[in-house]
Amino acid sequence: MSALVAPALFPFSLAAAVMGGLVLVEALSLLAGQSASALLDGALGHDGIDAVEPPDGLSPAALLSWINLGRVPFLVLLILGLAFFALAGFVLQGLATALIAPLPAPAAVPLAALASLPALRLMSGAVARLIPRDESYAVTTDELVGATAEVTLGPLDQGLPGQVRVRDRHGNLHSLRARAAADAPPMATGTRVLLVDQVEAVYVAIPAPADL
Structure with missing residues (x-):
């Protein structure tokens, strides 16, 4: 347990803990009859992004579209992102420890974030096909x-x-x-x-x- 709060692993342990907390919040809200993810999407004015092609550049909007923001509820996407980030971090630091030594957290965090993006895109795309969402095709x-x-x-x-x-x-x-x-x-x-x-x-x- 102490290894999980070591400086090299702490960002990933924290991400896993936050992910667990968000899963708990969503589960409790569903038991109460109202999805927290739906409430959050409504508060954010989250009405979806149609494009899901790989981004042409490094703009934040293109990246968010690429990982299916808008096709998947924001809270679900955040939970998936934290899960893959934590998993990538643990694997990365495990390999680094086996080879030489754990990477410093400032170096491991961006590497884990980059490594988690392809998995996040694939999983969020799969979730988007499973989650029914109301779509409006009306235009003014x-x-x-x-x-x-x-x-x-x-x-x-x-x-x-x-x-x-x-x-x-x-x-x-x-x-x-x-x-x-x-x-x-x-x-x-x-x-x-x-x-x-x-x-x-x-x-x-x-x-x-x-x-x-």
Whole structure:
């Protein structure tokens, strides 16, 4: 027991202890009829991240998406992260002790954290497929401003509204009434346009830039 609180192992012992405490809190909250993880997600405004591809860079948002934050309740993800971090630390220090000597904690902690990430991603992905989560595919009209669309009934000009078809962030298609912006040229059927504003129930469009 004293070895677990030695300086080389203390960060990992602490992570394991915190993990056990969080598991206990979640179990007790479920017995009380209300999941602590659900309450925490609601308090954080945790509404999910769709992308789960490996991050292109080292941005925190890309990393959080990569480990499935949003597809797994935050508290569950934290418990898994602490578990894998503690396990990686114990294994790392065990190997280092067998070879030479335990690594200093400042060196072992980042190594264990990096080693735990692939396992965290795999396990959180598996958990995400098992845990039922409410998902909303509704979008507000304001969310479609800034989207690109295709003219399906045109031409769009400054007169009577025509019609465009746009795909929202969930992949659903919407048919919208639209007209050209005041300084925009007429846009024929089939033209790709950018929705830049909404006036009452009619969207305002301009020709979509070539780089969109």
